[in-house]
């Protein structure tokens with residue numbers, strides 16, 4: 001780019017005239033740049049383009065804006081924090097709000113998940129949890145327990161740990177041999193058995209038993225942890241079969257294997273509870289979180305661990321660092337201020353309860369799309385929904401891409417697609433009318449791409 005062009009682009013923040021330099025993540029860059037989808041501002045349930053067109057947010061941004069956009073208490077808290085304390089190191093120093101956020105999160109987490117290790121993204125949280133699991137076994141004199149078990153179709157971010165335990169082929173295949181010593185459970189989706197299930201499907205709890213086969217193959221003494229999303233989100237919304245997560249917990253207990261729930265999507269009300277662990281009555285050994293903790297306003301993530309795990313590290317000489325791990329921005333003051341204000345909004349507006357109380361209406365609205373052209377399956381859980389569309393011959397993902405693009409450009413609706421699956425997850429402030437509007441727009445889009 002010439003300096004003159006760069007200056008023009010830098011000065012025009014709402015209407016960029018040069019789309020060349022930003023290599024967008026998880027984006028079809030050439031298609032995007034040919035027909036961009038750019039939002040300039042947002043409020044509550046809506047995004048607005050630079051020319052003022054309103055776009056309903058059907059995906060809470062990227063599953064993160066659970067409190068709705070630009071909420072006044074959160075905006076004010078971030079502004080005040082920027083003026084008061086911009087940065088404080090969290091290595092050997094700290095600041096007050098970090099402790100407050102950690103204890104608020106520990107209150108929300110089930111059982112004795114009492115300590116919080118802060119990160120900045122779901123990917124960092126995933127890798128951090130895996131490292132804590134392996135290091136924990138060292139503290140127990142069982143350093144040979146280093147094997148990690150993920151699940152097919154799982155998504156745990158894009159770090160090398162996350163893609164190794166993750167099970168989305170496109171995220172793995174270009175990146176070499178990944179972490180050694182990883183195995184995978186089968187995914188839990190079977191259209192023949194589960195198509196058009198509302199909520200948790202009846203079929204599939206037995207798939208957890210595959211962990212017994214993996215243990216028999218590798219021996220429990222080599223396995224550190226199992227990591228799963230309670231509801232697999234990024235792969236296309238797969239609610240857990242009834243009883244599946246309890247069975248996984250029982251098998252982990254039987255063999256002394258740590259169980260990690262990746263709640264980066266399911267946390268903060270998405271399934272009607274602070275964490276899906278509560279919805280399913282299962283206490284994992286660690287929970288990873290991100291996204292909704294600040295309603296997407298400032299990057300924050302972390303791992304909540306059971307007290308026994310934290311205590312296991314609190315040994316040895318007291319001047320020595322117990323865990324050689326952390327990030328410059330762990331527990332950043334701006335993120336902590338945003339998190340506190342967000343958690344207050346969730347509590348004061350009872351947004352988790354709201355998601356629960358809207359769940360049936362939401363499911364009714366999304367299931368009303370059954371029977372439209374190319375609809376092969378519909379799944380819902382909490383305030384999440386997915387519609388599988390048939391792929392066009394020899395062009396997997398093309399119908400989904402067109403649906404996402406036309407929804408934004410022509411129908412004023414933002415949603416996510418994974419291949420040819422439409423994924424919906426509105427902010428938890430969505431009203432019943434807006435639920436109807438979302439379903440109506442999705443229906444129009446499905447017809448348009450038939």
Ligand SMILES: Cc1ncc(COP(=O)(O)O)c(C=O)c1O
Pocket residue numbers: 120121122123124126155156157158229233234262263264265290291
């Ligand atoms: C379950 C899960 N884990 C981890 C991540 C990665 O989070 P991030 O993009 O913040 O690294 C995501 C992102 O969507 C996710 O859905």
